[in-house]
Amino acid sequence: MKNVNMPGKATLVAAGLAAAVGLTASVAVAAETVVMAVPNFLTGAGAPAFGVPARNGAEVIIEAINKGSLPAPYDKSGKGLAGRQIEALYYDESGGGTKQVAEFRNKVQKQGVDLFVGFISSGTCAAITPVAEELKMLTIFPICGTPRIFEEINKTPKYVFRTMGHATADGVAEARYVMANMPDVKGYTGINQNYAWGQDSWRDFDLAMKQLMPDVPASDKAQWPKIFSGQYGTEISALMLSKEPLVHSSLWGGDLEAFIFQGSARGLFRKKKLLFSVADTSVYRLGKKAPAGAILGARGPYGIFAANVDTPLNNWFRKVYSDRYSTPPVGGSYQAAQGVLAAKHAYDKAAAANGGKFPSTDQVIAALEGSTFQGIAAKVHMNRSNGHQAATKHMIGVLEWDKEAGEPIMTKVTEFGPDCVMPPPGVNGTEWLKGGMKGAKC
Amino acid sequence: MQELIVILVDGLVFSSYLFMVAVGLTVIFGVMKILNVTHGSFYAFGAYMSATLIGIYYETDLPEFGGFVAIFLAAIIIGVVFGIVLERGLLRFLYHRDEHIIVLATFAMFLVLEDVLLMIWGTDPYFAYQPMALLESVDIAEMTFATYNLTLIALAVVVGLGLWLGLTQTKWGKLLLAVIFDREISQAMGINVTVVFLVTFVIGAIMGALGGAYIAPTISVSPGIGVEVIVLAFAVVVIGGMGSIPGAMIGALLVGISRAAAVHKFPEVELFVIYAIMAAVLALRPEGLFAPAQARKI
Numbered sequence: 081m082k083n084v085n086m087p088g089k090a091t092l093v094a095a096g097l098a099a100a101v102g103l104t105a106s107v108a109v110a111a112e113t114v115v116m117a118v119p120n121f122l123t124g125a126g127a128p129a130f131g132v133p134a135r136n137g138a139e140v141i142i143e144a145i146n147k148g149s150l151p152a153p154y155d156k157s158g159k160g161l162a163g164r165q166i167e168a169l170y171y172d173e174s175g176g177g178t179k180q181v182a183e184f185r186n187k188v189q190k191q192g193v194d195l196f197v198g199f200i201s202s203g204t205c206a207a208i209t210p211v212a213e214e215l216k217m218l219t220i221f222p223i224c225g226t227p228r229i230f231e232e233i234n235k236t237p238k239y240v241f242r243t244m245g246h247a248t249a250d251g252v253a254e255a256r257y258v259m260a261n262m263p264d265v266k267g268y269t270g271i272n273q274n275y276a277w278g279q280d281s282w283r284d285f286d287l288a289m290k291q292l293m294p295d296v297p298a299s300d301k302a303q304w305p306k307i308f309s310g311q312y313g314t315e316i317s318a319l320m321l322s323k324e325p326l327v328h329s330s331l332w333g334g335d336l337e338a339f340i341f342q343g344s345a346r347g348l349f350r351k352k353k354l355l356f357s358v359a360d361t362s363v364y365r366l367g368k369k370a371p372a373g374a375i376l377g378a379r380g381p382y383g384i385f386a387a388n389v390d391t392p393l394n395n396w397f398r399k400v401y402s403d404r405y406s407t408p409p410v411g412g413s414y415q416a417a418q419g420v421l422a423a424k425h426a427y428d429k430a431a432a433a434n435g436g437k438f439p440s441t442d443q444v445i446a447a448l449e450g451s452t453f454q455g456i457a458a459k460v461h462m463n464r465s466n467g468h469q470a471a472t473k474h475m476i477g478v479l480e481w482d483k484e485a486g487e488p489i490m491t492k493v494t495e496f497g498p499d500c501v502m503p504p505p506g507v508n509g510t511e512w513l514k515g516g517m518k519g520a521k522c
Numbered sequence: 523m524q525e526l527i528v529i530l531v532d533g534l535v536f537s538s539y540l541f542m543v544a545v546g547l548t549v550i551f552g553v554m555k556i557l558n559v560t561h562g563s564f565y566a567f568g569a570y571m572s573a574t575l576i577g578i579y580y581e582t583d584l585p586e587f588g589g590f591v592a593i594f595l596a597a598i599i600i601g602v603v604f605g606i607v608l609e610r611g612l613l614r615f616l617y618h619r620d621e622h623i624i625v626l627a628t629f630a631m632f633l634v635l636e637d638v639l640l641m642i643w644g645t646d647p648y649f650a651y652q653p654m655a656l657l658e659s660v661d662i663a664e665m666t667f668a669t670y671n672l673t674l675i676a677l678a679v680v681v682g683l684g685l686w687l688g689l690t691q692t693k694w695g696k697l698l699l700a701v702i703f704d705r706e707i708s709q710a711m712g713i714n715v716t717v718v719f720l721v722t723f724v725i726g727a728i729m730g731a732l733g734g735a736y737i738a739p740t741i742s743v744s745p746g747i748g749v750e751v752i753v754l755a756f757a758v759v760v761i762g763g764m765g766s767i768p769g770a771m772i773g774a775l776l777v778g779i780s781r782a783a784a785v786h787k788f789p790e791v792e793l794f795v796i797y798a799i800m801a802a803v804l805a806l807r808p809e810g811l812f813a814p815a816q817a818r819k820i
Contacts, residue, residue: 123636125746127645274793303789308750310741311539313671314532314785320665321525321786334647337742341651345668345740346659365647 113167114160116142116423117187119180119198120416122172125308129333129361130200130412134223135170136405137413138197140397141420142168151392153454154424161424162431162438169193173200177207184208188215194441195219197419200412202226202276205242209233212240218441222419223412225250225379226280227509230465237468239441241448243422243460244415247277248509249474249501250330250357250379251284252517256501257375257476257494258326258355259292265353267324269299271315271339273307273331281330281357287513299324305335312339316348330357337362340371349374359479360384360411363488368481370488376479382414384490385475386457394457418455422462425453461498464505471498497521527663529782535671537778538678542736543751544758544770545681546729552765553702553722555621556613559628559752561730563635564604566748568731570639571596572738573648580652589653597735601728609723614716632748640745647744654739670739677736681729682771689767698722702765757796761803763810772811 118138121131144150146166148159160166169187173180180199187193195218199205205224210233212219219240221229225247230237258265268289272278286298299322303315316339319327331339336359343349349371360378363370378385386394387408397417401409409417426448430439433447450467453460461471477493500522503512512518547561575592612631616624657669689695700708701718709715733751741747758777762769777796784795803811 122645123640123745124749125744127746128647128744132645301786301789303785304792306750306793308746310737310747310750311536313535313668314782315789317528317532317665318786318789321528334742334744334747337647337649337744338740341649341654341742342668342671342740345654345670346666366649369649369651 113165114162114427115167115169115192115194116420117169117171117191117193117196117198118142118416118420119171119173119183119196119204121174121200122170124174125334126174126200129336129410130223131173133361133410134198134200134412134416136401137409137415137417138420139168139170140400140404140413141417141424142166144400145420145424150424151396153393154421155392157424157428161427164438173198173204177203180204181207181211184211184217185215188217193217195423195444197222197423198416199224202228202280205229206233209237209240213238216441218444220419220422222422223415226276230469231508231510236466238445241422241462241468241470243419243455243462243470244380245470245472245474245498245502246509247280248284248503248513249471249498250281250377251286252288252501252513252520253474253476253496254285254328254355254357254375254377255288255292256496256522258289260494261375261492262326262353265293265296265326267297267299268326268328269302269319269322269324270328271303271305271312271319271331272329273335274304275307278304278307278330282328284509284513285328285357287510288517291513291516297324308335310335310338312342315339316343316346320346320348320351325353326355327352328355328357332358332361337366340366340369344369344371358411363479364408364410367488370479370481372479372481374479375476376490377474377476378411379415379474380411380472381458381475381495382456383409383411384488385477385493386414387489389457391457393454397456414456418460421455422448422453422460425451464502471502473497474501524663524665525786528665529786530779531662531665531667531672532785533775533779533782534675535667535778536782537774538674539733539737540754540758540774540778541678541682541771542674542733543730544755544762544774545685545767546726546733547755548759548762548765548767548770549685549729550723550726551759552767553698554613554617554719555765556628557621557625557764558726559625559632560604560608560635561726561755562748562752563632563639564600564727564730564748565734565751566639567600567604567635568597568734569738569741569743569747570643570648570734571600571731572735573650573743574643576650576652576739577648586652586656589656593653593735593738594732596738597728597732600731600735602724604731605724605727606720608727609720613723614719617719632752636745636748645745647742648738649742650739652739668740674736678771678774681732682767685767694721754796757800760810761800763813766810766812769810769812 120134121127197220199221200223202224205221209229221242227246227248270282272282305315355375357377359376360383363384426444430443430447434443451462458472464471474496475493477490480489480491482489500520503509504519550556550558572593575596576589579589579592616627654670659666660669697713758773762773780795784792
């Protein structure tokens with residue numbers, strides 16, 4: 081036993097001191113950063129259309145914030161969030177609400193996350209909202225669309241924010257666009273996935289149409305394919321047999337692209353006018369295969385709708401993103417980047433109000449509540465749901481192929497102000513629609 | 523009348539799709555008594571490989587119709603490679619285990635392969651529309667159909683007939699049937715069950731991969747496509763009777779045509795129809811419509 085190299089007392093003391101110094105140093109380093117969890121779909125069917133573009137959009141902005149290289153109006157805001165570097169923790173949103181709630185708790189309680197900026201699925205956001213409030217964790221939803229987050233699940237949020245308009249704005253903008261550009265339309269039908277997003281999208285468009293164009297009938301045979309079914313032959317036949325000339329669709333990602341391939345082969349887009357509420361996610365990938373002449377939305381002023389927004393911030397974002405990922409940023413990229421910018425705006429504003437010292441979470445929340453900040457392509461007004469729900473302008477247009485530029489472009493674009501398409505503060509979206517959209521300022 | 527014809531054509535196309543994704547699953551279960559969840563991976567890998575080969579092919583100046591060779595080549599490559607690797611590398615160690623353990627093992631492998639797929643092809647979708655565009659469209663009852671989709675009916679008939687004839691009219695098929703009937707007696711009579719299992723698994727894998735490879739030109743080949751398919755394939759196989767090829771065909775027809783009628787007449791119950799049929803069949807005939815009666819060993 082004597083041959084065993086046991087540490088002496090002096091060694092143990094030295095080791096203990098070293099460990100203590102190391103621990104202190106590590107705590108000191110940790111204290112200098114803000115740990116930002118960035119959950120998005122990185123695997124599964126949601127990854128290509130939303131998840132990966134969102135992750136990439138967030139990454140571009142986070143890196144620029146850390147370097148202090150954001151263009152105006154953030155060019156004088158210094159590095160990091162209130163001077164502290166962001167330590168980004170990208171992870172996968174796949175697996176459903178239960179798994180994500182467990183992951184959220186794990187990130188908060190074991191990994192010391194300071195804030196979350198992410199979540200794409202409305203289902204995930206619905207599951208996370210009460211847990212974020214329970215754990216007092218600042219959580220910014222940059223993308224998910226269901227109005228139920230602040231209209232049903234939590235009407236008095238403190239820790240949860242959403243930095244883009246919700247699905248009601250999409251339906252209203254689409255219906256207003258149809259009223260202005262297709263006044264003689266004889267009827268409308270739809271094809272939407274049979275889950276929360278598809279059902280909410282159709283409900284809001286249908287309700288808005290009933291108010292704006294009450295004499296235009298809706299089909300009683302709107303199509304409800306299963307999400308990720310990928311096979312739309314029968315639905316396309318049913319749409320082609322229907323008498324309604326306008327087809328509303330909130331299909332996205334692989335489902336949308338499969339529908340476009342299968343519909344193009346059968347002449348659907350020559351026979352019917354298609355209105356796609358989130359097809360911007362696919363137009364760059366589809367290129368010439370994207371159906372020219374279709375009406376398109378991007379859930380706001382994002383993606384292809386921001387292609388011609390000539391500001392230093394937008395020009396920089398599109399260039400850096402396109403150079404790095406070899407494709408222009410789509411809606412999800414913009415929306416995720418906007419969520420990170422919300423954090424930047426809130427931390428810096430809170431620090432300024434705190435005499436330059438790093439702010440507490442409550443101070444950051446107070447700074448973000450009800451504020452207005454510059455997104456990548458538009459102003460974001462946090463003026464709904466007690467200052468926790470954003471309203472932005474909305475854009476709808478017609479997709480065409482620019483032969484000279486060799487890329488898709490938007491034409492006949494109409495811009496709707498935030499107060500034209502979002503329900504007024506404190507008003508439930510569905511009730512607002514049913515009541516004739518009173519108070520809308522268009 | 524027009525709507526009736528359209529429902530029939532739509533139903534046949536969708537039934538053919540269902541049969542193509544289900545037949546490999548039922549062949550493997552029929553012989554090996556394995557509920558193979560990795561079937562969804564065969565489908566997904568078949569689709570990705572098909573899209574990749576089609577993409578490469580149409581970069582060349584070779585004749586356009588040659589693109590169809592890429593589809594079948596993709597199915598064979600994936601089926602043979604995955605069939606051999608999985609059967610020899612995993613399943614043969616589990617044959618003596620409980621069936622539930624094997625289901626869990628194939629499910630675990632399915633999850634692993636989903637990640638392998640992402641490592642190889644990434645998250646970006648792949649498009650391989652050229653073969654579908656090449657065949658253009660035809661009008662039936664004043665309705666335009668993509669010719670490529672109609673060829674799926676022919677492919678399903680050829681595959682179904684081929685497997686049925688192979689099983690009932692060839693020596694190899696009779697060996698398979700003997701193993702299906704009684705694995706132990708077959709082994710005692712000198713049949714090399716190990717080889718039978720391997721060949722069966724490879725054939726089943728090729729069928730699964732062919733389903734994905736042939737569908738690839740009509741879809742956006744993207745992550746997650748194998749998940750949906752496995753659920754549908756299970757439904758069809760359960761309805762028809764697990765392990766029965768005619769059962770898979772009838773199950774596919776039943777589901778496909780009922781679904782087409784629902785989409786045209788009552789679209790809100792489209793989802794309900796498939797699983798309502800499955801529930802009804804399970805309630806009335808739990809072994810499925812065409813599963814042979816099983817003698818219970820004592």
